[in-house]
Amino acid sequence: MIIRSAIACEVCSQPHTTRIGLGQEASHTHRFPCRGCDEEIVLCLDSDSTTASAWLVPVENATQIEEVPGAPIVNLDAVESGWR
Numbered sequence: 705m706i707i708r709s710a711i712a713c714e715v716c717s718q719p720h721t722t723r724i725g726l727g728q729e730a731s732h733t734h735r736f737p738c739r740g741c742d743e744e745i746v747l748c749l750d751s752d753s754t755t756a757s758a759w760l761v762p763v764e765n766a767t768q769i770e771e772v773p774g775a776p777i778v779n780l781d782a783v784e785s786g787w788r
């Protein structure tokens with residue numbers, strides 16, 4: 705399952721579309737450099753297996769926004785927790 709959501713950098717307001725693969729853990733932390741200013745953005749993906757739902761929680765330098773057409777897409781993997 706891929707969770708798609710949109711976040712903006714709190715430092716430079718750069719929008720990003722994030723696609724995060726849902727893994728086995730209930731909670732994943734993901735970090736990646738902002739595509740606009742290189743500040744580290746930290747997100748947490750929480751999931752509830754009893755309802756098969758998942759949601760994104762902004763942790764650092766991030767604000768959840770409406771998806772912006774043309775925003776850079778950031779793929780985050782549940783296992784590697786890295787930026788690709």
Ligand SMILES: [Zn+2]
Pocket residue numbers: 713714715716717718738739740741742743
């Ligand atoms: Zn930024």
